[in-house]
Amino acid sequence: MKFTKNHEWIKKEGKYAYIGITDYAQQQLGDIVYVDLAEEDLVLQQGDVLCAVESVKTAAEVFMPVSGMVVEVNHDLEEAPEKINESPYEAYLAKITIDDESELDGLMTEDEYNEFLESEAE
Amino acid sequence: MRYIPVTEKDRKEMLIRCKADNIEQLFSSIPDDVRLKRPLNLPDAKSEMELIKYMQTIAAKNSNTGNYACFLGAGAYDHYIPSVIGHLVSRQEFFTAYTPYQPEISQGTLTAIFEYQTMICELTGMDVSNASMYDGASALAEACVISSSASRKKSEIIIVEDMHPEYRETAETYLKFRGIKHASMTVEQLLSADLTNTAGVCIQYPSFYGDIYDMDRIGKYVKENGSLLIVCANPVALALLKSPKDFGADFVVGEGQPLGMPLGFGGPYLGFFACVKEHMRKMPGRIVGKTTDVDGKTAYVLTLQAREQHIRREKATSNICSNQALCALMATIYLSVTGKEGFKQVAKRCVDNAHYVYEGLLKTGKFEKVSDLPFFHEFTVKPKEDITALNAYLFKYGFIGGHKTEKGWLVAVTEKRTKEEMDEFIKRAGEFNG
Numbered sequence: 001m002k003f004t005k006n007h008e009w010i011k012k013e014g015k016y017a018y019i020g021i022t023d024y025a026q027q028q029l030g031d032i033v034y035v036d037l038a039e040e041d042l043v044l045q046q047g048d049v050l051c052a053v054e055s056v057k058t059a060a061e062v063f064m065p066v067s068g069m070v071v072e073v074n075h076d077l078e079e080a081p082e083k084i085n086e087s088p089y090e091a092y093l094a095k096i097t098i099d100d101e102s103e104l105d106g107l108m109t110e111d112e113y114n115e116f117l118e119s120e121a122e
Numbered sequence: 123m124r125y126i127p128v129t130e131k132d133r134k135e136m137l138i139r140c141k142a143d144n145i146e147q148l149f150s151s152i153p154d155d156v157r158l159k160r161p162l163n164l165p166d167a168k169s170e171m172e173l174i175k176y177m178q179t180i181a182a183k184n185s186n187t188g189n190y191a192c193f194l195g196a197g198a199y200d201h202y203i204p205s206v207i208g209h210l211v212s213r214q215e216f217f218t219a220y221t222p223y224q225p226e227i228s229q230g231t232l233t234a235i236f237e238y239q240t241m242i243c244e245l246t247g248m249d250v251s252n253a254s255m256y257d258g259a260s261a262l263a264e265a266c267v268i269s270s271s272a273s274r275k276k277s278e279i280i281i282v283e284d285m286h287p288e289y290r291e292t293a294e295t296y297l298k299f300r301g302i303k304h305a306s307m308t309v310e311q312l313l314s315a316d317l318t319n320t321a322g323v324c325i326q327y328p329s330f331y332g333d334i335y336d337m338d339r340i341g342k343y344v345k346e347n348g349s350l351l352i353v354c355a356n357p358v359a360l361a362l363l364k365s366p367k368d369f370g371a372d373f374v375v376g377e378g379q380p381l382g383m384p385l386g387f388g389g390p391y392l393g394f395f396a397c398v399k400e401h402m403r404k405m406p407g408r409i410v411g412k413t414t415d416v417d418g419k420t421a422y423v424l425t426l427q428a429r430e431q432h433i434r435r436e437k438a439t440s441n442i443c444s445n446q447a448l449c450a451l452m453a454t455i456y457l458s459v460t461g462k463e464g465f466k467q468v469a470k471r472c473v474d475n476a477h478y479v480y481e482g483l484l485k486t487g488k489f490e491k492v493s494d495l496p497f498f499h500e501f502t503v504k505p506k507e508d509i510t511a512l513n514a515y516l517f518k519y520g521f522i523g524g525h526k527t528e529k530g531w532l533v534a535v536t537e538k539r540t541k542e543e544m545d546e547f548i549k550r551a552g553e554f555n556g
Contacts, residue, residue, distance in 0.1 A: 034403065036403065039273060039274060039275065041275075042274055042275065
């Protein structure tokens with residue numbers, strides 16, 4: 001699993017990858033009440049807006065950690081967006097194909113992300 | 123609100139508190155050279171009696187639907203307005219232009235809006251209705267904008283040709299300044315058009331000219347091509363016509379004036395806006411919902427408003443922050459007092475009257491058919507005579523004639539028209555020689 005500075009995670013599984021938001025992100029957002037899911041078959045570049053997550057406090061955009069195409073979105077979240085709060089690393093937002101796997105190398109590992117969070121806190 | 127004038131004593135006390143000798147001193151900070159040093163160019167004040175007489179003289183210059191039998195429609199219709207509407211909306215609890223800023227303390231207003239939404243959903247077959255919009259034209263424009271942003275894969279809008287020209291103009295203005303491409307085409311062209319980049323298709327039901335198209339065919343084609351269907355409907359026609367839900371409408375919008383609002387130049391009218399659940403989050407305006415309070419009692423709340431209107435404003439599809447609560451209330455009372463059956467009877471009478479006049483006009487031999495499609499309470503015929511002259515002639519006999527359009531004479535006949543009026547109208551229209 002890799003992480004971005006925008007608090008997304010990406011997990012590669014075979015030729016696909018899953019994208020979600022981190023535990024830190026869901027804590028910051030608070031109770032999530034709605035997910036404006038992406039459309040399937042959408043082709044996006046690294047850094048493009050993938051979808052939006054709305055909580056009782058605010059609404060936040062989720063960005064593509066790497067370039068690729070959305071092949072599936074997590075429809076469970078339409079009725080149960082709180083799953084992101086309950087298990088952020090299982091409640092994925094989208095399943096994508098990765099255009100260029102080398103883009104993953106530019107992302108943070110779990111340790112690096114934790115360090116990043118600590119440095120942000122200071 | 124009570125009118126309590128300020129007394130001389132009040133004025134003195136206020137001046138003392140302001141440490142001023144007279145009112146003039148309160149304005150001393152305004153530079154001398156920008157001050158108006160003469161009285162405003164206004165006539166002398168009139169007494170109440172004089173004023174009423176004066177205003178009545180001006181009002182008498184208007185001809186109105188009380189004195190004339192109205193066969194004019196083109197978007198605004200002369201339906202009967204039950205007198206109870208005026209009495210109820212004039213109650214001070216309702217008679218305010220705005221939804222209160224702290225809405226939850228106004229349970230009566232919210233209850234009325236909730237009932238309005240429910241009725242609009244029943245009428246349109248849609249899942250959700252908002253608390254109302256300004257008018258039919260802006261409701262259509264908003265539906266176009268939302269449709270365009272519903273998918274990131276396609277953004278263009280098609281407005282079918284027979285749309286009310288003012289609605290089209292409004293929608294096109296909204297689209298232009300959002301940089302959204304749009305096109306106009308006939309129904310026949312639409313049915314073979316490439317909709318690859320078309321996010322939404324708008325069609326009026328019945329059309330501006332009165333035609334009721336084969337909506338099943340249109341809906342099927344639009345849906346098969348993955349576009350959204352926006353239906354701009356006449357609410358009274360919906361009492362009898364097939365529900366837009368049944369031919370795949372995603373949005374049903376329109377002008378609510380026929381539901382108990384008087385004809386007025388400039389309104390206020392009512393835009394209704396309803397859609398399927400899928401687009402609820404992008405819906406402009408607000409939605410009132412029903413819930414229970416801490417004691418378990420029924421309570422109404424402002425339940426949903428697109429977040430983008432307050433945060434992430436750059437993503438907003440709409441900037442409407444108000445609604446037309448009083449007009450929505452009129453529509454609610456209208457639909458309540460006519461009732462399910464009564465409302466259908468109104469619509470049925472409209473159909474019967476309009477078809478009676480249509481047949482009658484054709485029989486005079488002075489009018490030609492323009493279309494073979496079915497119609498509701500409005501139709502277009504082509505007169506042999508000049509339309510403006512024809513209308514002027516009819517006016518002399520107490521009739522407000524039809525609207526002059528590119529295709530011909532657009533005539534509307536509501537349930538208000540009596541057999542005598544219709545017979546006389548047909549006779550006069552038939553005898554006119556320009």
